[in-house]
Amino acid sequence: MNKLMHKAGVFAVYLLLAINAILVLGPITWTVMASFKPGVNLFSSSFTDFSFTLDHYRALFTDTPYLQWYANTFVLAFSNMAISIIVVTMTAFIFSRYRFKGKRNVMMGILVIQMFPAFLSITAIYVLLSKLNLIDTFTGLLFVYVTGSLPFMTWLVKGYFDAIPTSLDEAAKIDGAGHLTIFFEIILPLAKPILVFVGLTSFTAPWMDFILPTLILRSEEKMTLAVGIFQWIASNSAENYTLFSAGALLVAIPITLLFVATQKHITVGLVSGAVKE
Amino acid sequence: MDTAMDQPRVANKLPPLSVFLMGGTQLLNRHYIKGCFYLLVQILLVLFATDLLTALEGFITLGDTAQHRVGFKIIHGDHSIHMLVEGVLAIFLTVAFLAAYLLNIKDAVKITPCTIGLKQQLRAFYDEHFALIMLTPAGIAALAFIILPILITVLVSLTNYAAPAHIPPKNLVDWVGFRNFLSLFELKIWSSTLLGVGSWTVIWAVCSTILTFGFGFVLALALSNRDIAGKKVWRVIFMLPYAIPAFVSLLIFRLLLNGIGPVNSIINGFGIESIPFLSDPVLAKVTVIAIGVWAGAPYFMLLIAGALTNIPKELYEASEVDGASRFQQFKEITLPMILHQVAPSLVMTFAFNFNNFGAVYLLTEGGPINPEYRFAGHTDILITWIYKLTLDFQQYNIAAVVSIIIFLFLSLIAIWQFRRMNSFKTDVSMR
Numbered sequence: 001m002n003k004l005m006h007k008a009g010v011f012a013v014y015l016l017l018a019i020n021a022i023l024v025l026g027p028i029t030w031t032v033m034a035s036f037k038p039g040v041n042l043f044s045s046s047f048t049d050f051s052f053t054l055d056h057y058r059a060l061f062t063d064t065p066y067l068q069w070y071a072n073t074f075v076l077a078f079s080n081m082a083i084s085i086i087v088v089t090m091t092a093f094i095f096s097r098y099r100f101k102g103k104r105n106v107m108m109g110i111l112v113i114q115m116f117p118a119f120l121s122i123t124a125i126y127v128l129l130s131k132l133n134l135i136d137t138f139t140g141l142l143f144v145y146v147t148g149s150l151p152f153m154t155w156l157v158k159g160y161f162d163a164i165p166t167s168l169d170e171a172a173k174i175d176g177a178g179h180l181t182i183f184f185e186i187i188l189p190l191a192k193p194i195l196v197f198v199g200l201t202s203f204t205a206p207w208m209d210f211i212l213p214t215l216i217l218r219s220e221e222k223m224t225l226a227v228g229i230f231q232w233i234a235s236n237s238a239e240n241y242t243l244f245s246a247g248a249l250l251v252a253i254p255i256t257l258l259f260v261a262t263q264k265h266i267t268v269g270l271v272s273g274a275v276k277e
Numbered sequence: 278m279d280t281a282m283d284q285p286r287v288a289n290k291l292p293p294l295s296v297f298l299m300g301g302t303q304l305l306n307r308h309y310i311k312g313c314f315y316l317l318v319q320i321l322l323v324l325f326a327t328d329l330l331t332a333l334e335g336f337i338t339l340g341d342t343a344q345h346r347v348g349f350k351i352i353h354g355d356h357s358i359h360m361l362v363e364g365v366l367a368i369f370l371t372v373a374f375l376a377a378y379l380l381n382i383k384d385a386v387k388i389t390p391c392t393i394g395l396k397q398q399l400r401a402f403y404d405e406h407f408a409l410i411m412l413t414p415a416g417i418a419a420l421a422f423i424i425l426p427i428l429i430t431v432l433v434s435l436t437n438y439a440a441p442a443h444i445p446p447k448n449l450v451d452w453v454g455f456r457n458f459l460s461l462f463e464l465k466i467w468s469s470t471l472l473g474v475g476s477w478t479v480i481w482a483v484c485s486t487i488l489t490f491g492f493g494f495v496l497a498l499a500l501s502n503r504d505i506a507g508k509k510v511w512r513v514i515f516m517l518p519y520a521i522p523a524f525v526s527l528l529i530f531r532l533l534l535n536g537i538g539p540v541n542s543i544i545n546g547f548g549i550e551s552i553p554f555l556s557d558p559v560l561a562k563v564t565v566i567a568i569g570v571w572a573g574a575p576y577f578m579l580l581i582a583g584a585l586t587n588i589p590k591e592l593y594e595a596s597e598v599d600g601a602s603r604f605q606q607f608k609e610i611t612l613p614m615i616l617h618q619v620a621p622s623l624v625m626t627f628a629f630n631f632n633n634f635g636a637v638y639l640l641t642e643g644g645p646i647n648p649e650y651r652f653a654g655h656t657d658i659l660i661t662w663i664y665k666l667t668l669d670f671q672q673y674n675i676a677a678v679v680s681i682i683i684f685l686f687l688s689l690i691a692i693w694q695f696r697r698m699n700s701f702k703t704d705v706s707m708r
Contacts, residue, residue, distance in 0.1 A: 010504045017499055021514050023571065027529050028517065030539060091415040098408035112691040113423055115628045119660065120680045123673050124429035125422065127362050147422040150415060179407045208522045211634050211664065226524045230639065233528050241532060248525040259520030260513055267583045270576075270622075 035245040056246040066247055068221055069228045076138055076206040076224065080145045084153065084202035085195060087146060092157035093183050097169065107155075114151035118144050119211050126215060136218040144212055145205060153198055156269070160194040161187060197269025200262055207255055225251050295385035299378060302385035309395050310402050315381045322374055329367050336364020339436070343449045357450035358438060365429055427684065434458070434677035444671060457674045467675070470650040470662070475682075477562065478658040482631040485569040490623060492570055493577025494615070500578070501585050512582075519575035527639040530568050531555070556645050558655040565656050569636050573626070577619070584618040585611070624694045628687055632660045659683055 038053040060066045095107065118125060125144060126135070134140030168190075169182045177185070188195070206213075210226040217223060229247050232240035259266065294301035300315030322329075340355025391398065403410070434457055437443045438450045461467045496515055500508055518526060533540050534554035541551040554564045592610050601609070630636070637643060643657035643665065652670050653662045659679055666676040 006504075010502075013499050013502055013505060016495070017505070017511055020496065021511070024514055024517055027526070027533055028521070030533065031529050087415055087418075090411050094408045094411050100408050108692075108695060111695050112688050113419075115625075115687040115691050116423075116427070116684060117632045117634075117660070118422070118426075119634065120632070120663070120683055121426035121430040122663075123433060123667060123676065124362075124426035127358055127429070128421070128426065131359065131362060143418070143422055147418040150419060151423070154415075179404075204522070208524055208635070210524055210639065215668070226522070230524065230528065233531060234642075244528065244532070248528065252521045252525045255522050256517065256520040260516065263513075263516060263579075267579055270580045270583060 031245050031249060034242065035249050037242070039242075056242045057250075060243060060246050060250070064243065064247075065221060065223070065228070066225075066243075069223050069225045070250075072138070072222060073206055073224045073226075076141065076145075077203045079138070079142055080206055081199050081203040083142065083146050084149060085199055088150060088153040088157055088198055089188065089191070089195065090183070091150070091154045092161055093187055095154065095158045096161035097166070097182075097187075110151045110155055114155060118148040122212075122215060129216060135216060136222060138217075138222070141212060141216045144216065145202075145209075149202060149205065153201070157191070157194055157198060160191055164190050193265050193268040196262055196265040200258065200266065201269075204255055204258070207251060295381050299381045302388055303381075306388050307391040308388070308398070309391075310398055311384065315377065318374065318377045318381075329370060332360070332363040332367035333371070335360035336367065339451055340449050344447050353446065355449065356445045357436075358433075358445050361432060361436070361450075362429060365425065365432065369425070430677045430680050433673055434681055436674055438673040439675065440671035453674075457678050461675060461678050466651045470653050471679070471682075473647070473650060474653050474657050474659055474662050477656070478631060481562070481566060481569075481637075481658055482627050482633075484566050485573060485630045485633075485636075486623060486627045488566065488570045489573035489626065490577050490619070492574035493579075494581055496574065496578040497581035497585060498611075500582060515578055516575050518572050519579065523572055523635055524639055526572055527568065527635060530571075531640050534564060555641050558645055558647070561641055561645060561656050565637055565640055568640060569630070569633070572636070573630075576626075577622075580619060580622060581615055584615050587618065588614045621694065624690065628690060631658075631687065632683070633658075634660050634664065637661050638664065 035056055036052050036054070038051050038055065095103070129135050129140045129143075132140070134143065164187060168186050169177075172182050172186055206224060208226065209224075210230055213224045213227050217227070225247070229244055229251070232244045232247070294305065295303065295315070298316070299319040300312040300317075303315060304312035335355070338360075339357040340360050342352075342354040344354040345352050393401070435452055435454060436450050437453045437456075438445075442448060443450045461471055499505065500512055500515075505511070532538055535541070536551060536553060536556060540554070545551060553560055555561050588610065592614075593606060596606050596610060637656055637658050638661045641654070641656045643654035643661045645655050647653060647655045650657070652665050652672065657665070660683070663676045663679050666672040666679070
């Protein structure tokens, strides 16, 4: 009897997993199929229609600025990652290892500020950027991205650095190591998992963000993927829907692979950042 | 240089010199770095003094000549908003200058002559002020792109910067005090929108946070079950919504759930009428929450899966010896241990969802339209309302007031969380 109950329980868990897998994979499968389906009427595409074409992908590269958008987003993502890693780790290192006046208040301020998305003061940011002649430039957008994620990331990475024993840096100091030597040769090598997390988060942010590029990047040749693809959907024209399915897949695949490949590090980042706070 | 160092001198105090010439006393006493810095501050001040004064004056008036025409020629008037921003910058700089001036005098009063050469001075400066030097870039960036914008937003809320009558460079903008706050709370059409959109924002944030946590928990538990095979595969599948860029999945759902979309055609196939997932006011809200859970549950699944491994196995073994059932184990060990670990992320997720622009805008664009709201639809949350107020209707002043409301609300939550966190533990992270 007990064994039967147990089997039923396991079956229930499998059922739950299966239902969930369908909910997750269904929409994805539909998009994949739609992107290969001939014709432009996306809505007629059903789950049982197996005709196949590469027309939409061809159209993506020949008739639209999709490649340009892809390149823009990649450049933004890569720069955001590189700059964020440098600024965040250095700032977190200072907060973790040095004492200075007003540190407690600054930490408190960081905790409050990291909850505000940059968009809340967008009018002001827009005016500031236009005063600096940075509207419609990647530099302007990067400034906003890097500073926007700085408070949260610093908090996260500081927490990770705090867990690295200070006896290590003290020993190095006795051996005559300077501030930067300690940072580069002791702290950073031990912080690889959180660095991967910071890198991944800041790399993927520009692929997902819609709101800031809409506002800051004005010309079509500077658009990012999220903005360009949203316009296809918002235009409510069937032809653009099929372009969307192909275009969306080509964005989703590399990002998804990146996440799956680094999933161990993500868990480390999530757990060390969120859990231990 | 050498002869000077042979004979230690009395401090060349002359503090009055620094009163007139910043850094003067410091330079006399061979503190080259400090001296040059203060001197540079003063030179800059002299060079830009008139600009500073003009900016401060402009901040008060916000301009007095509107754009106008003489014959066929358009004469450019004052740009009030640029004047406001310049004014804030000028106030920042004035305060910074005053602080530098006071520091300069304070330093001059207790100065002693420097006995080491410039190279050693640089070395010592670097060693002593390493933290300050390294924090400068981040500090300036945060000041320029976080603090300053928040300040300007607060100031904009005190002006009449809004379409149609007050959009520079065509027209001037004026200070109006707290009038926007009053109209937002007292004018029926504004206050009912604020109340409606605000309460839906809270409902959305609470529901999506709790439900994502719940579903994530269930998935994490299922995946930690000893009797389940192929865990790695399941895990990767369930991770997909977290890995796929949110804007892609949201737009996919927007197409799938469209009135004539594939989901409805399947439903029609069963002889049931189409369901207005995104166009019925109530159903649209349910859909927004459901999709939010679809996209957000994997985050908690990963987080809780990590947290589960932190629970000591001995606890379960001990409770088994005591004859606890699996349900009791869950209630007495797993749930409290997880909640304790994950609580901070619950608060963070709530704050994130509160401002989750994409989850609403990409799916419904705030629709369906609500005729009783001003510039907002049924599913609009505060931040998408701000987006419309700003980009579509140019009501910058009211948008600023709404931003301030969000600032205050989230600050309260942050401070509350901070207090709670500190009560848990000793001063580790404040070290």
